[in-house]
Amino acid sequence: MQLFQTQQIKLYNTLSGQKENFKPINEGHVGMYVCGPTVYSNVHLGNVRTFMSFDMVFRYLKHLGYKVRFVRNITDAGHLENDADAGEDRIAKKARLEEIEPMEVVQRYTVDFHNILNKFNFLPPSIEPTATGHIIEQIEIIKTILEKGLAYEVNGSVYFDVLKYNQTKQYGILSKRNVEDLIHNTRELDGQSDKKNPQDFALWKKAEPQHIMRWPSPWSDGFPGWHLECTAMSTKYLGEHFDIHGGGMDLKFPHHECEIAQGEACNDASPVNYWMHANMLIMNGKKMAKSTGNYILPNEIFSGDNPHITKAYAPSVARFFMLQAHYRSILDFTNNGLLASEKGFYRLMDAINIMDELKASESSSINISDWKQSCYDAMNDDFNSPILIANLFEGVKFINQIKEGQASLTQDDLEAFKTTMNAFVFDILGLVNVTKVETDTDKLSGAVELLIKIRQEARANKDFALSDKIRDELAEVGIQLQDGKEGTTFSTN
């Protein structure tokens, strides 16, 4: 018996605008695709929040016993400035400005992305495919859409024919727009474009002579349109029809709308059952933007090196802060918010540290199975992490009451309680008990202090050979001793 047989998830489906019972296509298996980053700059904190929401979803589905194939791509070509069909490729532009190869840009920021996600204790996705690794698949999809008569070629570029598609299908079904409004609200083509209508979007773009990132195709040397890669990679790894597609709210239109259109055009069926969108992260009540200075990089949170925060925060504190908001709510990133979360986080960890020492009793004064189910209920209700966290603090209260002798649990209840606390705090929310790491640091300090004392005695005995040996060998393992007026201190690197 797996947990998913007793725990029914309800999730908010952007497509229907309602919370729906989650039922995977194949029982016990979940296919989930999340649009990954365009790797042309350091990962934005707002994107980290989006990916963290789906990391939590991934973790919870796994906890319930589902076999999850989670695909999160890397966009390393085809994403033009302003998300439009004209303008420079974001990666190529960065490469030109820094005078390096586009693939050096891709490498640098893919590594940065992974480093940041590792610090936040993300689970790696099951597959992390790249757009440039799937050019052939993208060309095949374009051929199919052309054969179906829903795309046209002009001067070596291929465009999706939105108006023709809309005669039999519904373009705008996800973002609740209709094509008539889109026509009214889109400015006229300036004569530079090859498109029949401004609503059409590129499937393939012929490369200008100076464009470095180019591949041969039946139509021209060029590159795929941005929306196409996700259709190609999700189809390849999850099939024409899969369970969950996620991404940031900003991708709903046009990116995800175009993915639906491409999938429908190829297979006459909607590619995805459940569309999930994570809301924005703002800072101090305003949009985060480098240009206005209202901006912070994830690494600056860990170092404290940013004027908008007063101190450094552990990655788990920042993670806890973000999960204290529901993924569909706007989250306002503020120093006061972080300070409050830090207090809460350490209160939770302190309680967990004493949980292991709690003693069982003859009887239970707390109904643990009710409390445990309320933790599941929170997550089953569209992954409501703030309500879950409120339940975990209820657990903190139990720990303190049991410790003070004001409440009791039988051996079985105590075991169930500990298992549930650990599962939700560490496996599902993905927090790391940094206070335990500090305990290790305390042990290290104790050992080094002892060596400093021995070294002082050696010096007092004029045994300079031993004193130097202690200093040099500590330096070799990365511990530097500094002799000062106040005595000897040490630092590590």
Ligand SMILES: [Zn+2]
């Ligand atoms: Zn995508």
